[in-house]
Amino acid sequence: MSRDLAARPPEAADIAEAEAFLAAHPEISAFDLVLIDLNGIARGKIVRRHELLAIFRSGRHLPGSILGLDVTGEDVEETGLVWSDGDADRRAWPIPGSLVPLPWTSPPRGEVRLALFELDGTPMAADPRHALARQVNRLESDGFHPILAYELEFYLLDRERTADGNFQPLRLPLSGERPEGIQVYGISELDRLEPFIDAVYRGAEAQGLPVETMISEYAQGQFELTLHHGDALRAADDLAMLKRLLRALALRHGMMASFMAKPFAGRAGSGMHVHASLADAAGNNLFADRDETLAPLLKHAVAGLLETMHESMLVFAPHLNSWRRFSAQSYAPTTPTWGTNNRSVAVRIPAGAPAGRHLEQRAAGIDSNPYLVGATVLAGMRKGILAKADPGPETTAYAETASDDLPPDWRSTIETATRSAFLKDALGERLHHVFLALKRAEYRRFASEVTALERTLYGEIV
Incomplete structure (x- = not known):
């Protein structure tokens, strides 16, 4: 446990933020954990109210392969984040100020945004938010x-x-x-x-x-x-x-x-x-x-x-x-x-x-x-x-x-x-390597598809 606490990154939100939010919103029973991948797609999971404080206190394990998914949600092995990495877990930590209600949900849910870190607390290099933070x-x-x-x-x-x-x-x-x-x-x-x-x-x-x-x-x-x-x-x-x-x-x-x-x-x-x-x-x-x-x-x-x-x-x-x-x-x-x-x-x-x-x-x-x-x-x-x-x-x-x-x-x-x-x-x-691997895989997907326009243009003509 002490090793986990020592690995807490300085960028993580303070647990006091979660405590104050829970006190102000007794009606919220669940929370969306949201991580933005390299394609800008929101990925994550829904957790129950009683799980929130533990996430703010100790983070939450997520597989690094969540950042190695194409736009369809399929693994791209060439990213180096899937089987060659053993589909290893990293640790996601809440982003300060990102804990908010979801006004469209019934029953009410909340949302907390996450950033991904290595288990030793260093930024996970394939997380796009860290690239912006570095600049x-x-x-x-x-x-x-x-x-x-x-x-x-x-x-x-x-x-x-x-x-x-x-x-x-x-x-x-x-x-x-x-x-x-x-x-x-x-x-x-x-x-x-x-x-x-x-x-x-x-x-x-x-x-x-x-x-x-x-x-x-x-x-x-x-x-x-x-x-x-x-x-x-x-x-x-x-x-x-x-x-x-x-x-x-x-x-x-x-x-x-x-x-x-x-x-x-x-x-x-x-x-x-x-x-x-x-x-x-x-x-x-x-x-x-x-x-x-x-x-x-x-x-x-x-x-x-x-x-x-x-x-x-x-x-x-x-x-x-x-x-x-x-x-x-x-x-x-x-x-x-x-x-x-x-x-x-x-x-x-x-x-x-x-x-x-x-x-x-x-x-x-x-x-x-x-x-x-x-x-x-x-x-x-x-x-x-x-x-x-x-x-x-x-x-x-x-x-x-x-x-x-x-x-x-x-x-x-x-x-x-x-x-x-x-x-x-x-x-x-x-991140450059992972991003390029995703784009090449996406290109191959389109390049292998025979489109309706191709059938119209070439089906009986050439």
């Missing part, structure tokens, strides 16, 4: 405190598909009608979605999620929610929790929340735009304008993101479907460009008060893992800052020209990521 620590050792905020684009869909198996937009709860036309920024669509929107805001408040603006986006049934900026780790936690909240509430309102990057051909894809800045120890924004011009530190960070974008694309676009999002005049960047107040570029400097200046990385899709995205964005920023790199001239019009600086497709970006020393350093060598 935060690196920047803090340089005197910078990273601030992040994520935007979340998603589709609300009818749970019933069309006769040919395709998705179809939701029926708006108050009218029973499907949205027609794009109606970007439409207020009527939001008004007719009011019961769901109200549930989202009430649920976010119950879980302490800093959810702000909701927007009707650039396709029927597509919406956007923004999260208030904050500490980099907490920002990624909030994004992961918000996706879980949206999925659960959509189900209970007869809809499906989809976080595919491109659920419809010919309609807008869904991004995970990352807003980033750096503060000093007193909380002052180091990206704030200097003498009415962009701060040199901000431009160095932009340059680092542009330089590393080619090698980072597997993190930003991790699945086959992710690559359908990138096309000309689609608001998804196709070139490593930057600009001020320009939504066609990969790295945008939004308009706004000079004191609140920050950058926005626009390449990541909503199907990507927020911890891996955050880690890669911070690593790219840091590389540019340390080198005092110059981003070159900004793009003032639409960034339309195709570029050889980005991989052309999913397979090419897997090969690029495999060779990337930058990505190996950004994620950590072990």
